[in-house]
Structure formats: structure tokens, C-alpha cells
Amino acid sequence: MSTPTVIGTHVEVRDLVVRFGKRTALDGLDLTLDTGVHGLLGPNGAGKTTLMRLLATVAKPTSGTVSLLDHDLRDHRQLRRVRRRLGYLPQHFGYYPRFTVREFVEYFAWLKEVPADRVPTAVDRAIERVGLLDRADDKLKKLSGGMLRRAGIAQAIVNDPDILLFDEPTAGLDPEQRVEFRELLRAIGVDACVLVATHLVEDVTAACTDVTLVNGGRSVFRGTPEELAAAADDSVGGDSPIERGYTTVLRAARQG
Numbered sequence: 001m002s003t004p005t006v007i008g009t010h011v012e013v014r015d016l017v018v019r020f021g022k023r024t025a026l027d028g029l030d031l032t033l034d035t036g037v038h039g040l041l042g043p044n045g046a047g048k049t050t051l052m053r054l055l056a057t058v059a060k061p062t063s064g065t066v067s068l069l070d071h072d073l074r075d076h077r078q079l080r081r082v083r084r085r086l087g088y089l090p091q092h093f094g095y096y097p098r099f100t101v102r103e104f105v106e107y108f109a110w111l112k113e114v115p116a117d118r119v120p121t122a123v124d125r126a127i128e129r130v131g132l133l134d135r136a137d138d139k140l141k142k143l144s145g146g147m148l149r150r151a152g153i154a155q156a157i158v159n160d161p162d163i164l165l166f167d168e169p170t171a172g173l174d175p176e177q178r179v180e181f182r183e184l185l186r187a188i189g190v191d192a193c194v195l196v197a198t199h200l201v202e203d204v205t206a207a208c209t210d211v212t213l214v215n216g217g218r219s220v221f222r223g224t225p226e227e228l229a230a231a232a233d234d235s236v237g238g239d240s241p242i243e244r245g246y247t248t249v250l251r252a253a254r255q256g
């Protein structure tokens with residue numbers, strides 16, 4: 001069956017709760033996302049990775065609903081269709097060290113059921129977009145940390161996904177690569193829904209169309225990077241307006 005070309009809402013999350021024993025990671029989170037580059041900010045333990053894992057369909061909620069591309073994830077066929085249209089770079093990703101960059105990206109093309117005749121072109125294009133073509137035949141174990149991250153980005157984009165989830169994608173990238181990565185985000189975000197969890201507010205300012213701030217498993221702010229910067233209280237410390245806005249909103253949320 002072919003992939004539907006008409007896409008409604010990309011991500012629709014309602015009253016999402018995730019508990020690990022007594023610990024509540026997500027506490028009634030609501031989120032709707034469509035095309036664009038969406039930043040996900042929040043302090044350590046806020047629930048960002050938990051949310052990413054749910055959207056990547058590798059974990060299930062305790063309660064609440066997740067709808068992706070208007071598909072019901074409880075139905076196996078719909079889930080499989082959605083997975084073909086997803087890209088995910090986890091915070092810590094596993095890989096076979098003896099795979100070359102090309103083999104690694106090809107493997108994900110196969111997992112995403114990219115048609116066999118399109119695989120070579122899709123793999124080359126993904127590797128080229130992260131600037132690793134000259135290292136395409138190197139084994140992963142020979143790459144630097146930043147290059148490995150770029151190989152991780154290449155696997156996430158190889159199927160030209162409609163929903164792209166990046167968890168801390170710029171960790172380990174050098175400044176030039178970070179700038180290029182943000183350009184890549186902006187280009188992909190024209191047609192796709194890109195969600196980027198990060199601690200680097202510069203990434204949000206430079207690349208995101210909007211930002212969601214989570215704290216204690218709840219969304220405490222949603223707006224443009226400019227609106228977050230405008231929320232800043234002058235008495236709050238920080239090196240940039242958006243850092244001050246982030247701290248101001250967070251403190252207000254903590255005070256209830």
C-alpha cells in the first residue's frame with residue numbers, strides 16, 4: 001500500500017502521562033505540531049527524552065493519546081506506516097562499530113522500507129547533507145564523536161521523513177557544523193515537522209519557528225523564540241535575552 005500524500009496534523013498529543021514506578025516523567029502533556037522546526041527546552045529530568053521516545057514509537061504512555069500523521073498507533077498496520085515516515089536521532093544511539101557510514105545509513109533505509117531502487121541515491125544524499133561523503137566508506141569506530149553524531153543525523157533523514165525527532169543533535173558538533181546543521185533543519189522544516197530537544201538555546205534562536213518549554217512533565221510555555229526572549233525579567237541572570245526568558249518562565253512555573 002502506498003503512503004498517503006495528504007497529511008493532516010503531524011503530531012497530536014493529549015493528556016500524556018508516563019510514570020516509572022513512583023516517578024512521573026510526563027504529567028498530562030498536550031502538544032500539537034505541524035510543519036516547521038520546533039524547539040523543546042527544559043531542565044534535566046523535565047521529560048524531553050521521554051516525550052521523544054513516545055513520539056518515536058519506541059515507548060508507550062501510561063495514559064493519554066499520541067496521534068502521528070493522523071494515524072492510530074494502536075493499529076499495527078497504521079503504526080508500521082507511520083514508522084516509515086519517521087526519523088529519530090536518540091540522545092544515545094547504538095551502532096555496529098564495524099559498519100561503514102554507508103552501511104549504517106543503508107541499514108536504516110532498509111528498516112524504513114525505502115524502495116530498494118531508491119536506496120543508493122537516498123543514502124548518498126543523506127550522507128552528503130551531513131558533510132560526510134568523504135568518510136562514507138570509513139568504519140564508524142574510526143570516526144570522531146562529532147562525525148558519529150553526523151552519521152546519526154544521516155540515518156534519521158535517509159527516508160525523507162514527515163516527522164523528524166532530534167534529541168540533543170548538536171552535542172559534539174563543532175561550531176561550523178552546528179551552523180550547517182541549523183541550515184539543514186530549516187530546509188527540512190519547510191515540508192516536515194522537526195522537533196529538536198536541546199539545552200542549547202542558541203540552536204533554538206537560530207533555527208526554530210517555535211519553542212515549547214517543559215518542566216516537571218508539563219508544557220509551561222509555547223511561543224516563538226522572540227516571545228520567550230520577551231518574557232525575560234531583567235532581574236534574572238543570563239547571557240542572552242532568550243536565556244533570561246527561559247529562566248524567568250521556569251522560575252514562575254516552579255513557584256506554581
Ligand SMILES: Nc1ncnc2c1ncn2[C@@H]1O[C@H](COP(=O)(O)OP(=O)(O)OP(=O)(O)O)[C@@H](O)[C@H]1O
Nearest residue numbers: 020023024025042043044045046047048049050051
Ligand atoms: N527508564 C526510566 N526509569 C525510571 N525513571 C526514568 C526512566 N526514564 C526517565 N526517567 C525519569 O523520568 C524523568 C524524565 O526523564 P527524561 O530523561 O525524559 O528527562 P529529560 O528532560 O530528557 O532530561 P535531560 O535534559 O537530563 O536529558 C526523570 O525524573 C527521570 O529520572
